Amino acid sequence: MANIQVLIVEDEPLIAEDICEYLSNVDYTVLDIAYNKAQALKALEQQSPDMIILDINLGGNLDGIEIAHLINQKYQLPFIFLTSYSHKSILDQAKVTRPLGYILKPFTEKDLFSSIEIALYNFSQHAQPHNLNLERINQVLLSPLTEKEFQALQDIYLGLTNKQMAEKHFVTVNTIKTHLQNLYDKLSVGSRSEAMAKLRELTN
Amino acid sequence: MANIQVLIVEDEPLIAEDICEYLSNVDYTVLDIAYNKAQALKALEQQSPDMIILDINLGGNLDGIEIAHLINQKYQLPFIFLTSYSHKSILDQAKVTRPLGYILKPFTEKDLFSSIEIALYNFSQHAQPHNLNLERINQVLLSPLTEKEFQALQDIYLGLTNKQMAEKHFVTVNTIKTHLQNLYDKLSVGSRSEAMAKLRELTN
DNA sequence: CCCAAAATCATCCTTTTGGGTGAAGGAACT
């Protein structure tokens, strides 16, 4: 299983400890434990987990669901919910984040292990949902996109700001702006939104 | 939940009964119960279940995994495993069938319900492409979009600027901005691009 | 080695967006 790095987001230290121990027993590495939303965001930003185990209820709010949305928007990492909630209304909010698993407390080590294994496998299989395909797009354009321009296109597709893109790729905002200018030229558009509209036009 | 028709494949009658009762409690319809591989194949052929709950171990073999492969090849229906097996070797065989869930016995009604809900949602998301539909979006939002807000969403989807939107609808840019603010609030986003990313997340 | 393309970054400036607040008119419902 190639030493999977797991981030645990769980506000109850005892349960977090349990999860930690379970994961260690089956050869996963626990990268970090976040006890609240802020810590989770920081860990996501600074560490690079391979997957996240998310408690929905963090200190009384449904912060876990918000974190899940953020993961989808910004990191596209697999995560599974691990929670004591099971009411339909919460489940409905949770499912739209498309978790790869949903484990209810109390749970066993085996519950956790099998859910993670299934989740990781499904994720790896579904790992090419980069609906965006450089070759496909370039076929249609007079002047082909470079790698960085395509990267920029993917990032605006994800809804990132220039600053976020810059941080993600360890370059300055100026560089991103240059790539975007070139991208806009090649797509004959003048803004992010136009670019996305054009993208739909070209690929569908 | 639109009366989902479930096929149960489980060789132990007592457990099958349990599942049956659980499902009825939460308004699913049990189409049929298959007690072995042959019955399962027949049921798949003749009935049209919306999803299948699969025991891996049927009368001593791993027939459940074979059935899963068949479902993928022939029917492309969502299924979840419900089993007492959890050894890695079996899990490895099971995961390659890409189940939408993997529940270990013993399980509770809530375990079953939440797994099915997640499974069906994830499956529905991968099935049909999307069209911009107000009702569909509102189902997912805490606070529903008004007509104008939805209109604004459609316009940014088309790549229009605020000015273009204002001209199109014969109002001032200020009005458009107000609608956009409200839209962003309801979608929990902070920009057009994020709104579109969220839109994909919610609908596609 | 040289060239061209690509990637990096800067500076300056303009336009567009986003965010907050407030307010007026109308429709709908009680």
Next chain:
DNA sequence: AGTTCCTTCACCCAAAAGGATGATTTTGGG
């Protein structure tokens, strides 16, 4: 008649994005 929601619009400010130009460095061929 009162209340709530939606729509309309204004003003202000801050942040982000867009546009133009030029420069340096890296990279990959020929």
